[in-house]
Amino acid sequence: QKEVEQDPGPLSVPEGAIVSLNCTYSNSAFQYFMWYRQYSRKGPELLMYTYSSGNKEDGRFTAQVDKSSKYISLFIRDSQPSDSATYLCAICWMDSSYKLIFGSGTRLLVRP
Amino acid sequence: AAGVIQSPRHLIKEKRETATLKCYPIPRHDTVYWYQQGPGQDPQFLISFYEKMQSDKGSIPDRFSAQQFSDYHSELNMSSLELGDSALYFCASSLDRGNEQFFGPGTRLTVL
Numbered sequence: 001q002k003e004v005e006q007d008p009g010p011l012s013v014p015e016g017a018i019v020s021l022n023c024t025y026s027n028s029a030f031q032y033f034m035w036y037r038q039y040s041r042k043g044p045e046l047l048m049y050t051y052s053s054g055n056k057e058d059g060r061f062t063a064q065v066d067k068s069s070k071y072i073s074l075f076i077r078d079s080q081p082s083d084s085a086t087y088l089c090a091i092c093w094m095d096s097s098y099k100l101i102f103g104s105g106t107r108l109l110v111r112p
Numbered sequence: 113a114a115g116v117i118q119s120p121r122h123l124i125k126e127k128r129e130t131a132t133l134k135c136y137p138i139p140r141h142d143t144v145y146w147y148q149q150g151p152g153q154d155p156q157f158l159i160s161f162y163e164k165m166q167s168d169k170g171s172i173p174d175r176f177s178a179q180q181f182s183d184y185h186s187e188l189n190m191s192s193l194e195l196g197d198s199a200l201y202f203c204a205s206s207l208d209r210g211n212e213q214f215f216g217p218g219t220r221l222t223v224l
Contacts, residue, residue: 032210043116043202043215044155088154090213097168098209099145099157 003027006089006103014111019076023089023103026070032092033065034100035074037085044088048074079110114138116205116216124222125193133188133219137205143167144186145213146178149200158201161186162209193223 006023013019021035032051036044048063050056056063064073072089086107090100117136125131137144143162147155157170161180172178175193180186190197200220204213 034212036215041200041218041220043217046212046214049212092210092213094210095168097157097160097170098143098162098206099160099168099170100147100155100204100213101157102154104154 001026002104003101004089004091004103007106008104010107010109012109012111013079015079015081017079017110019079019083019108019110021074021076021087021089021106021108023072024070025072025091028067028070029094030070030091031094033063033072034090034092035061035063036088036090037083038088038105039085044090047087079108081110081112084108084110116203116214118201118203118216118219120219121217122220122222124224126224127193127195129193129223131190131193131221133190133201133203133221135186135188135203135205135216137184137186137203138207138214141205141207141214142184143206143209144180144184145204145206146172146186146188147202147204147215149202149218151199155202158188167209190221195223197221198223 035048062075086105089103145160146158149155158172160167178188200218
């Protein structure tokens, strides 16, 4: 079992829809959570960074963390065709490396 | 805003050759991470540096080595290249450890 589980999709939605992307994790020691967007053959682009339970909003994006359930979500409002990409959740492993452990990524397609 | 710079962007090598990948972090960032992303896979942690000292190693082959220099740029040296080393190699940087990691555009390495 991977330490971070993420539905690979693909997820296809019409333009303007609200998108919900989710990850679960197994280690309650994880404390820092990030969401990245990655277009094909490009570097991951940081969308959201949070470390506490609750919601964090930035424009059309809302990150939600529930540490008691070990569940994190990213919501995209008013989705656009330009949002079509792979979305990766990432959790920071707080040992000497501070490495990120990624979910497998969810492919999102927003249809015009 | 300045981003992480990686060079070269593309690299083609023969088996058993060597390769050097370079990473220039965001100005004032003191922590550098290297990740490897195979086709259709999520990024996997290789190695990290904080203040020019190696922090930790992940699933990095002994054929690979890396260092961080006095100007905080980092180089990943890969020897005796194998076909399986073909992948996207990303560098990320952060201001201190445990903070947001910003990724570069990646180096696409193809081993023939």
